[in-house]
Amino acid sequence: MKSAIIVFSPSGNTIQVGELLKVALEQNSINTQLINIAGKENYFLTEDKQVFLQEIVKEHDILFIGSPVYAHHLQYHVKDLIVSLPKPVNGWGKIAVPFITYGGINSGIALDEAGKLLRKSGRKVLAGLKVSSSHRMTRAFMKEEYNKNQPEDKTISFIEELIKRVKSVDMNSINDCSKHLKYQNIKMYLKAKIIFREKVWHEKRYPKVVIDNDKCIKCGKCINVCPVCHLKQNNDKSIERNINTQCIHCFNCILKCPLKAISPIGDLEKAKSFIESMIKKAKEDPGTCLYPKI
Structure with missing residues (x-):
């Protein structure tokens, strides 16, 4: 197989789970290819x-798709990726397993x-x-990253357990289990559909990312950590935005810049208070789980 x-x-959260999965698959004699599309110009551009x-x-028999959760949703680039998949013929497997990582508060839908x-x-x-992981966005405006250093055990x-199911599957008579991934209640679906619309949040709710050209030393480190190729250098090495992709507010560039020339602009106290209230109200249990449940 x-x-x-x-x-x-x-x-980094989703690739970490992908690496654990790859090791476990290969320990069970399942040859595995691992691809992270983050930062790949020949994908995003x-x-x-x-x-x-x-x-x-x-060529493969089974396809695993991994994504972070953004604003209660499957990150929209992963939605686009799945829509772009070739049909499951000619070496493309007909069996699939999605996995998601989220910041421990709510995995949404x-x-x-x-x-x-x-x-x-x-x-x-x-x-x-679903895997409860560190909440990466909180690095930018909270004293300590929420839910960090989750144990791998x-x-x-x-x-x-997932690999046991993979090894025991009959390729010719598998039942589709996608209905079992609907584990949230109707209230959560309404919140996700009405309130937590990811692209709207990127445009109107998240802090804006601003570059101070007077501080920038044109080192390009921010470009190397941008997962969607949104940043680029022009002819004089100044940093500018690529209009063909949109910022997804991972804040990697802010944290990587050695001179703090990139910063989030907006009501950061409001953002902090919002996250803190979410932590109090909506911490998910179980945090990590395989569906269908045993």
């Missing part, structure tokens, strides 16, 4: 995503969204995994 893992990991996928993804899109792509969903135990 062969597998492929495709992840979008802006800040092309209109035909499917051509990129056809060129880079090797992301896993269900992934399952529905994968099913619509012609694949059958074997299972889905629980994640590994769920991965081991």
Whole structure:
């Protein structure tokens, strides 16, 4: 059996789970390819995503798709990726497993969204995994990153259970389990659909990222950590925005800049208070879980 893992990991959480999954699969004699599309210009700066996928993804029997949760949703670049997947023929596996990472507060409806899109792509969903990870956005405006340093033991135990299911599956008669990824209540779906609309939050709610050209030393470190290729250098090495992609507020550039020439602008106290209230009201239990549950 062969597998492929495709992840979008802006800040490291999702690729970390992907690496754990790859190790476990290969320990069970399942040859595995791991791809992180974050920062890949030949993915983000092309209109035909499917051509990129056809060129880079090797033949496989089962496909794993990994995404962070952004504002209760499957990150929209991963939605686009799934829509761009070739049909499950000619070396593209017909079995799929989505997994998501989130900041420990609320995983929203992301896993269900992934399952529905994968099913619509012609694949059958074997299972889905959610993993409670550090809340990367809180690095920019809180004293301490929320939910950081999560132990890997629980994640590994769920991965081991997932691999048992993978190894026992009958490729010719698998039942689609995507309906089991709908584990949230109707109130959560209404909040996600009405309040937490990711692109609207990027445009109107999240702090704006501003570059101070007087402080910038044109080192380019911010460009190297931008997961969506939104930043680039012009002819005189000054940093400018690439209009072909939009900032997703991972804040990697802010944290990487050695001279603090990039900063978040907005009501940071309000953002901090909002996150703190979310932590008090909505911390998810169980934090990490494999669906369908045993």
